[in-house]
Amino acid sequence: MLDKKYLDEIKKKFEEYESMRDNVINIGIKVNRLSKSLIYSLIRGDERSAENYLKEMNEMFKKLKELVEKDSKLYYNAQISFQEYTEAIIFYNILKNGRIPKHDEIGVDEFSYVLGLMDVAGELYRKSIEEMIKGNIEFALKTKEFLGELYQAMLYMEFKNFDYRRKVDYVAGIYNNLVEKIFYKLLNKEEGNIYEDKKDS
Secondary structure: OOOHHHHHHHHHHHHHHHHHHHHHHHHHHHHHHHHHHHHHHHHHOOHHHHHHHHHHHHHHHHHHHHHHHHOHHHHHHHHHHHHHHHHHHHHHHHHHHOOOOOHHHHOOOHHHHHHHHHHHHHHHHHHHHHHHHOOOHHHHHHHHHHHHHHHHHHHHHOOOOHHHHHHHHHHHHHHHHHHHHHHHHHHHHHHHHHHHHHHHO
16 A cells, blocks of 8 residues: 555655764764864963864854755754854854854854853853963953843843753852852952061061
C-alpha cells in the first residue's frame, strides 16, 4: 500500500535535514569557541588576538545563519550559538565603542539577544576584577552602574519564562558580587592611605 518511490523521497528529505543539522551543530561549536576566545582576549587586553577572533567568528556566524534561514527547524540547534555570539559582540562593543548594539544590528532574534545581553554581566564582572587588580577602579565603578541599569531593565521586561527569570537573578548576583568587591577594594585603599599618613608623620 505504501509507494516505495514516495518513501524514498521522504527518506531523502530526512537525510538532507540531518546533514544540515549536523552542519549547524559543527559550525555552532566553532562560533561558541571563537566567542569565548574573543571574550578572553578582551579581558586580557590582547587586542590583536581579539580582532582576529572577531573576524573569524563573524565569518562562522554568517554561515550558521544562512543554514538556519534555509529551515527554521534548525534554529533550536543554533540558539545557544546565537546567544554566545550576541554576548561576544555586545561585550566587544561595550569595551571598544562604549555602546550596546541592538538585536537587528547583530543579526539575531530578540530572544537570543536578551539572553546574550544578560550573560555579558559575567564577562564585565571578570573584566572589572582584572582592571581592579591593575588599579583601575573607575572601570569597575562604571560597570556597577551599568549592571544596575541592566538589572532594572530586565525586571521591567516582566519575564514569565523561568529560564529568563533565572538569568535576571544571575545579573542581580553579579551586581551584588561586584559591589562587594568594590567596597573592599576602596576600604583597603583607604586603610593603606591611613597607614602611609601615619608612617609619614
